[in-house]
Amino acid sequence: MKHPIVVIGAGAAGIIAGWRAAQMGAKVILVEKTDRIGTKILISGGGKCNITHDGPIESVLKAFRPNEARFIRPACYRFLNTRIIEMLTDRGLRVYTREDGRIFPVDQTSKDVVAILRTYLEEEGVIIKLESPVREIVAPGGRIEGVRTETELIPTHHVILCTGGSSYPRSGTTGDGWPWTSQLGHGLVPIKAALAPMDLRLKSIKDWAGVALRDIVLRSRLNGKESAKWRGDMLFTHHGISGPCTLGISRVIAEQWGEGIATVEVDLLPDHKFDRVDADLVNYKTKNPNRQIDAIIADLLPQRLVDPFLEQAGVEPGTKCQQLSKKQIHKLAEQIKGWSLGEVAKVILAKGEVVAGGVPLDEVDPHSMRSLKCPGLYLCGEIMDIAGPVGGYNLQAAWATGFVAGETAYEDWSGSSSGEI
Ligand SMILES: Cc1cc2nc3c(=O)[nH]c(=O)nc-3n(C[C@H](O)[C@H](O)[C@H](O)COP(=O)(O)OP(=O)(O)OC[C@H]3O[C@@H](n4cnc5c(N)ncnc54)[C@H](O)[C@@H]3O)c2cc1C
Incomplete structure (x- = not known):
């Protein structure tokens, strides 16, 4: 035998x-x-x-x-x-x-x-x-x-x-x-780590746990230079982010770990170029002078994230469109195309799918x-x-x-x- x-x-x-x-x-x-x-x-x-x-x-x-x-x-x-x-x-x-x-x-x-x-x-x-x-x-x-x-x-x-x-x-x-x-x-x-969630250094992140973003692009940068991006959905966790987009870019971030500062940002309107978003905001302001900017952002983001998003752009929540300066509109357009969630603290190998x-x-x-x-x-x-x-x-x-x-x-x-x- x-x-x-x-x-x-x-x-x-x-x-x-x-x-x-x-x-x-x-x-x-x-x-x-x-x-x-x-x-x-x-x-x-x-x-x-x-x-x-x-x-x-x-x-x-x-x-x-x-x-x-x-x-x-x-x-x-x-x-x-x-x-x-x-x-x-x-x-x-x-x-x-x-x-x-x-x-x-x-x-x-x-x-x-x-x-x-x-x-x-x-x-x-x-x-x-x-x-x-x-x-x-x-x-x-x-x-x-x-x-x-x-x-x-x-x-x-x-x-x-x-x-x-x-x-x-x-x-x-x-x-x-x-x-x-x-x-x-x-x-x-x-x-x-690959296909793994990650912790971020952003303090306010814990308030957003459970909130999901749909059909966005999540982009990572190493020392400011784009290193990876993924289109799909993303989820905020207690200490950071998870979901398909996060898993999608995690391997590149883990591979480059130690080579510099890794940051992540969200493109909320991946099908539109910056100029188009900027122009759309200007048009919106003209057509809806008395509407609050919160309403536009609420079309893009879950309610819990609207105020933090506006604050990060330096725009007071409740601001009427007619009160927005050109500079503020520009800043909002920039942030819609690349909302920075700051530095990655850790890619969590133990929670990776592979x-x-x-x-x-x-x-x-x-x-x-x-x-x-x-x-x-x-x-x-x-x-x-x-x-x-x-x-x-x-x-x-x-x-x-x-x-x-x-x-x-x-x-x-x-x-x-x-x-x-
Ligand atoms: C949460 C999660 C979700 C996932 N979802 C998907 C999905 O939906 N689709 C997909 O394609 N992939 C998914 N994956 C990835 C997929 O599960 C793995 O890629 C796949 O299981 C790898 O197969 P494997 O046989 O190589 O290893 P494993 O399936 O990990 O099997 C290895 C086995 O070896 C055993 N073992 C380890 N050490 C010893 C030892 N000393 N003695 C005896 N036995 C030992 C382990 O107990 C284990 O049973 C997911 C992974 C995770 C963690």
Whole structure:
């Protein structure tokens, strides 16, 4: 009897990897630290799970940075976004596609996704060991001999390592895999927050908690120079900002951290250029001399933010339009196009949906997910230096790389005789 393939981490990548290797004929043990499989899938999409992104796979790949897209392209062609949907809908999940291409379960619960994935594992006879944190990959002289958990040593020559990233540590992902990959010869791209909320230094921010801005552009600047921007919605939190726009620019801010002062600002009318906004305000003043400026700003901002916005522009709330000077109108137009929320205090890695950084992509073969440093080691999912945007892209990368890792591990396992005991 051969030693099994051991998959470490029952997240999106590990579930698909374990299932695929077992389906092809391997004996597979899936070892998971927490008391359930798919812990992060369960909390994904706010508990609704944005399973993947719709559309031709080339357009899905375009959402990633070019080097990341190049790396995951072969895997995504082997495990298309339609494939995971087929696997789930074949077993009764009903899904719908939002206008923006994000695919969710109709019943809005990630529990159904995980329950179905579990049936795939069970059907193929994958042995699932829960509450079994792995402590070590035993590899004397660089040859994998086993995986040590807290309670046992599992002999193996084939390890699929998919322990994920290090955000949301309470979900089990505490970056355990990286010390092992380092020991096995891999480098490490420094871990940085991505898709994360951020704290701001602005004192008044705590009064705005819970207020949302819709369809704005959030822009970041490093030492005054534009560094990133994202269009969509934004949410004020107790200490800063969150929501799609914030997550969208967080990776760039985290990457540039320490290089200078990072600030953020909001463009409230992204479809209009400054000159147009300025001219519209002048026209409004002429046509509505007795209306208060608050009314115009209230069209752009939730009521709670109107007074602070006007104060920041140096305009007394309650000012009638006819009282506004040219300079004040100019200032208001400037602020509508770039309302400064001040300096970023912190990008919160622990609350990020993913982390950037991890195992360098040039140390893994994109066609097989074999480690180029250690024979018998396969890597998939977020443990590698991949961080797509919000939209189902990260799960797609995990499913697809997991699938390829599972197939390759099976091929190596079935061709090897060294596992005989
Ligand atoms: C709040 C939140 C919402 C998200 N929403 C979405 C979304 O809607 N759509 C989307 O595409 N992406 C989303 N993501 C990102 C997505 O969940 C991850 O990119 C994806 O889960 C990564 O898959 P993975 O298998 O690589 O890692 P994970 O899913 O993180 O799985 C890693 C597994 O390894 C286990 N593990 C860790 N250490 C050990 C150890 N020592 N021994 C044994 N097991 C171990 C962990 O417990 C975990 O189960 C979200 C992330 C978060 C945090």
